[in-house]
Amino acid sequence: MIRVLHTADWHLGQRLAGHERTEEHRAFLTWLCQTICDQKIDLLVIAGDIFDTGFPSNTALKLYYDFLREVKDTCCQEVVVIGGNHDSVSTLNAPAEFLRHYKVHVVGGAPENAADQVLLISSALGEPQLVVCAVPFLRDKDVRLSVPGETSEEREARLKQGICDHYSQFSPLVDDYKKQGIPVLATGHLFAAGSSASDSEKEIHVGNLGQITGDQFPTCFDYVALGHLHRPQVVNKLPHIRYSGSPIPLSFSENTDRKQVVVLEFADGKLASIQDLPVPCWRKLVRFKGTLDEILPKILAYDNIEFPHPAWAEVQLQYEHNLHEHTAKLHEAFAANTCVHLLIHRHQRTISDQSLDQQITQDQDLADLKPKEVFLKRCEEALGNAGYDELVSTFDELLELMPQQDEEIRQTANVSVS
Structure with missing residues (x-):
């Protein structure tokens, strides 16, 4: 034998x-x-x-x-x-x-x-x-x-x-x-x-x-x-x-x-x-799929007590608009539950791409929106499902630099007048 x-x-x-x-x-x-x-x-x-x-x-x-x-x-x-x-x-x-x-x-x-x-x-x-x-x-x-x-x-x-x-x-x-x-x-x-x-x-x-x-x-x-x-x-x-x-x-x-x-x-x-x-499992791979309201409670309630290593998660997020805001809330949920870590984030838009004008409701006016809100809506119009986190980070840096540049321009103008 x-x-x-x-x-x-x-x-x-x-x-x-x-x-x-x-x-x-x-x-x-x-x-x-x-x-x-x-x-x-x-x-x-x-x-x-x-x-x-x-x-x-x-x-x-x-x-x-x-x-x-x-x-x-x-x-x-x-x-x-x-x-x-x-x-x-x-x-x-x-x-x-x-x-x-x-x-x-x-x-x-x-x-x-x-x-x-x-x-x-x-x-x-x-x-x-x-x-x-x-x-x-x-x-x-x-x-x-x-x-x-x-x-x-x-x-x-x-x-x-x-x-x-x-x-x-x-x-x-x-x-x-x-x-x-x-x-x-x-x-x-x-x-x-x-x-x-x-x-x-x-x-x-x-x-x-x-x-x-x-x-x-x-x-x-x-x-x-x-x-x-x-x-x-x-x-x-x-x-x-x-x-x-x-x-x-x-x-x-x-x-x-x-x-x-x-x-x-x-x-x-x-x-x-x-x-x-x-064979025993030492790290669980989990998938969360759905809208933000459907996914967030599952992430916060996830219990990994049976496994020696934190779980790794793939998120398939369904959204209509405001992807950047959804992504930020998603990361906040994972930060609150340390027994599961976000590894892969996939997003799927559930409505057809809209132009910037279509994204603004009748009770809104373009002039009433903050610059970043306009930028995010423009990203959604131009890029759709493609990720644009790096673009948003660069835009945030520009927003921070603009007041500094305005102040430098004002000081230069004052010096010229004097």
Whole structure:
């Protein structure tokens, strides 16, 4: 028997609206080490997108290497890491030879020889327990040859066929293991047709290019551990082909998603059980949507007592006019409730753009309005939904300078007269 934990899409080093996620990632990795011990995990599989960019920060790299060091002090015997579309092949592969001595197998990109992706996982006594076909994110050069003049449909078909062919080549390579009753696990970092993406996931290929269906994976695979999609899900109702999802919400579109890892148990040469294990949430992402009167009470009443870090909020403000005044009240509400911080402010005008004359009611006269009121109405007329906070700040500075300039002009005039 062998117990496996499947996780993916850590995106170490990710920033959300300029804010780092280091503390959340550190909390997850600490929890993961403890979970490996509690669940008696023998093999850890990380299905791509370890980092958020191809050039991770020193902080992100330290999180990664500190975790690999700590996990080797647990019951986990071996680790398999594959590259995702966000990962740099060279960054992941650079320490691969060194890490192999600690039974950490890294496949950052597809090697020329498919056999180099076939890993035999053995017990502490040296008994073969599982075969892993460690397939990373497949780039165009890995799966097809360029054909001048091909149409988009032909390119799509060739790309899909190239991915299918890449997986098919493992069938003869694992045939002897299957005959010995050794189960086979494959990895992948791709978009499987019929799956649901979130806002934070970039399409790997243009449009639907690269999509394959669950039944196109070879039947010799007892389980397919996928990465790339951040929502945990089964592919085409095939429970042995699934995405583990990301361990923390990486965008506000994931604020209601459950986060999890997948625990597998193989026994008697086959997959015996699959368990979805919830990942705790350390920072809540929340959305407030509606008019100012609808949003303000919710912001002031928001309670974040269950979570160790203040919540981050995205506000979708619906307004008719006076956006600057609405924004000021919005910031006052967040200042009054320190357990939730405003990260993203989107505004949506609920009436069509109006001219300056249309914005002035019949009982108003342009001469009766203060200069700033006229300026704000003019901004709304000219810019609509576009943000203009910097323009307003500059206008405020000009208002402050004007009295000073008037005084200087008066003093100059007096000197001239005298």
